[in-house]
Structure formats: structure tokens, C-alpha cells
Amino acid sequence: MAELAALEDPKVRRVNERHGDDHGVNLGKLRAVAKRLKTQQDLAVGLWATGDGAARLLALLICRPKAFGRDELDLMLREARTPKVQDWLVGYVVKKSPYAEELRVAWSADPDPVVASAGWALTTERVARKPEGLDPAGLLDLIEASMKDAPDRLQWAMNHCLAQIGIELPEYRERAIGIGERLGVLQDYPTPPGCTSPYAPVWIAEMVRRRDDATTG
Incomplete structure (x- = not known):
């Protein structure tokens, strides 16, 4: 979370907020963090639980999609009220789920x-x-x-x-x-x-x- 906070850019946040999103981290930098971390399901669950927009996007990049149950995914979607988090949840996780x-x-x-x-x-x-x-x-x-x-x-x-x-x-x-x-x-x-x-x-x-x-x- 400290690393994500350090990546926060007010200009990025202003642009994202115009589209309904709630984070200020450049997505290229976020993907670089995810590439370094690789797949870590427990960390992904913890990041999601913070409710922070950037943390949730990172969680979706490092999670194991098939590790989530049906009710977990349903709850996650209902919690994901911003467009980018919803898009990534559906595109990167739910699509790969049974x-x-x-x-x-x-x-x-x-x-x-x-x-x-x-x-x-x-x-x-x-x-x-x-x-x-x-x-x-x-x-x-x-x-x-x-x-x-x-x-x-x-x-x-x-x-x-x-x-x-x-x-x-x-x-x-x-x-x-x-x-x-x-x-x-x-x-x-x-x-x-x-x-x-x-x-x-x-x-x-x-x-x-x-x-x-x-x-x-």
C-alpha cells in the first residue's frame, strides 16, 4: 500500500475521476508492480479488502481467477462500483472462472x-x-x-x-x-x-x- 501511495499522481487522478474512477496510479506502473509480484492469491485477497481503487486493480492482476467461488465473484462485482475495477474484474477474472x-x-x-x-x-x-x-x-x-x-x-x-x-x-x-x-x-x-x-x-x-x-x- 505504501508503494502504491508513492505512485499516486494527482494529474492521473484528475483524469481518472472524470471517467468515474477513483485512483491516481499510472496503469503502466501498476502493471510493472504486478509483473514483479507475479501471482499471489493471498496478497490479492488482502489488497481487494482494502477497498482502495489502485489496490483492487493490482489485486485483479496478481490473483488466481479460478480460486474465487461463485458467491465471492458476485460480491466482488457488487463492491466494484468504478468502471475500471469492474472492467478488469470481468475481463481478467470472471471470464476465466468456471x-x-x-x-x-x-x-x-x-x-x-x-x-x-x-x-x-x-x-x-x-x-x-x-x-x-x-x-x-x-x-x-x-x-x-x-x-x-x-x-x-x-x-x-x-x-x-x-x-x-x-x-x-x-x-x-x-x-x-x-x-x-x-x-x-x-x-x-x-x-x-x-x-x-x-x-x-x-x-x-x-x-x-x-x-x-x-x-x-
């Missing part, structure tokens, strides 16, 4: 929009890597009915799933683009030069174009 699918289903239907956003993030991962067994038409029904008025983080996660369906599943691409056009979610999102807009119709078209170019090239 409980990932069970939690995906449970979280997606949770009344807490922050928890539900984690379920949708796991669903997006399934669409990309293992769409067999999913109901893409049903997912598109839910997105069409709920995304427009969803809270920001849940809306972002549902929009990502919408785009992923359009990118990965050609038979649903036209419908995914149509939903994006009708809802207009993130259509005016400020996108830096050289980056792809998160507006689903643009996002889908660009990623499909890149794949086609890679195939023909």
Missing part, C-alpha cells in the same frame, strides 16, 4: 444496472468467442426494447453487444444496424480522429470492412 456462464445469466437479469452491465459484457464475449447456444434474436429484442433509456454504463454494454452481434453474425447484421439507426444511441459521441465511433451502424460497418480487407489482402 462460473462465468452462470454469472452471465444471473447478472444480465439483475435489477442493478451496474451489475447488469457486467452480464452484458460477458454476453458480448460469448457472441465474439462462442455464440453457439445463445439466442441472438432474443438479445436484439431486449436491446431494442431497453437500450435507449438504459443508464449510461448499461447502455454502453448493451450497445457493445449490439455491435458485436452485427459484426460476428452476418445473418443478424442488417437487423443490428437497423436497431442502431432507429435508436440513435451514441450517434453523436465525440470520437477522436483515427478512432472508430461507438455508434453501432458505423462500428459494425468499419469492423466488417477491416475483416473483408484482411481477407482479400
